[in-house]
Amino acid sequence: MKTFDFIAIGGGSAGFNAARVAADLGKKVAVVDGAKTLGGLCILKGCMPSKTLLYATDVLHLAQHGRDFGLKIPSARVDMKRLHARKRAIIGEFADYRQQAMTSGKYSIFRESARFLDADTVELADGTKLRGKRFIIGTGSRVAVPPIPGLSDVDAWTSDDVLDLDHVPESVIVLGGGIVACELGQFLRRIGSRVVLIQRSPNILKDHSPAASEVVQQAFRDDGIDLHTDTKIESISRSARGISVRFRSSGRIVTRHAKHLFNALGRSPNTDGLDLEKAGVKLSDDGRIKTNRWQQTSQSHIYAGGDVCGPHDIVHLAVAQGELAARHAFGVKALKPIDPALLLNVVFTDPPLASIGIQESELQENNVPYAVATYPFDDHGKSILMNATRGYVKVIADRKRGRVLGAEIAGSQAGELIHCFSTPLAMKATVHDMLKAPWYHPTLAEILTYPLEDIAEQITAQ
Secondary structure (H helix, E strand, O other): OEEEEEEEEOOOHHHHHHHHHHHHOOOOEEEEOOOOOOOHHHHHHOHHHHHHHHHHHHHHHHHHOHHHHOOOOOOOOOOHHHHHHHHHHHHHHHHHHHHHHHOOOOOEEEOOOEEEEEOOEEEEOOOOEEEEEEEEEOOOEEEOOOOOOOHHHOOOEOHHHHHOOOOOOOEEEEEOOOHHHHHHHHHHHHHOOEEEEEOOOOOOOOOOOHHHHHHHHHHHHHHOOEEEOOEEEEEEEEEOOEEEEEEEEOOEEEEEEEOEEEEOOOEEEOOOOOOHHHHOOOEOOOOOEOOOOOOEOOOOOEEEOHHHOOOOOOHHHHHHHHHHHHHHHOOOOOOOOOOHHHOEEEEOOOOOEEEEEOOHHHHHHOOOOOEEEEEEHHHOHHHHHOOOOOOEEEEEEOOOOOEEEEEEEEOOOHHHHHHHHHHHHHOOOEHHHHHOOOOOOOOOHHHHHHHHHHHHHHHHOO
């Protein structure tokens, strides 16, 4: 039986980066991953393929609206064969780079699934047994199939299927209103599919404010998406017309039909088959692995990171969790836990949404006083000339000193603009500090100065 200082179960963002740090610390490291292709969800079936497709349809949408910019573009439509080939080529490069890094000789790679025999030993699918002094579990997540009548009886697509399309589907019903549902639902509409989107909550993208969600909801309706919110699905069935979904909306029963059904109702932590109970690793009520602020599980030498433990399924968080776990496992000094007040969130719809730090709803729930200011894109020079006038920027700050607590952007380039707040938040800067910096005119970033100035005036006037 081989013994390792550190065993990473799962080679995605959390597991790979934990293994990398452990190896850099001079430890003997193994990576166990039974997937057909190394790389993890982000590279293979998540962030990178989806954003490749979304950017292409952003370009397509601009070309189709060339007349708004005084341009004569006779025709603009998707070539799905070429788009699919481009996506595969780009993802292939990312995957090859990751595979080269993982097979560089720094780690022992085992291309098998694993299960715990006890808190110190795992058995691989081929019967090999490995002993580890420390572990990280980074096995990711899988598509959830909620107990909706008929859902498990129809051949529903997952995000994997949508990302692998090489043709334009005639019509698709999208179940869900989270990031995956909204990003890929808009993608499907913009390549030419008829799209119905059915969301249970009163608003899509419910992790963002209702005001931010409404910006995207209106954009969806203007794009021609048949959007239904605040619903309850009664049944799903296959019919001569493809798939039928029967749901309750505004007190009445509604039925929609489409050729295909896309299940985007969320993901579940991928812990099946790990035999965590034999290792003494406990789960929370939602099925995620319980961890403390150092990413330790109920067994102090076993860590977890990424989707399998949450609390958010975000790649940069998984990377940070993996790195923190490895450093803590081997006693690196002066460590700090991950600060939830610095959490970033970006949705790549058009317009996109982005947020960072503490949001208004949290402050209101905890009765914390704060100052807030917003400014609309439709009153800003650069966004007007870009014909990108949907949405707003919002800044939230401490009411006494003006220390920036959080920000929310619903509008053009939100995912890029939100990073203007990353360093100020990390450094506990104030709105006054941010206003000391020059802001070039005319730029989109310049719009952030207006709510900053508003809050500065609020504080001065006290």
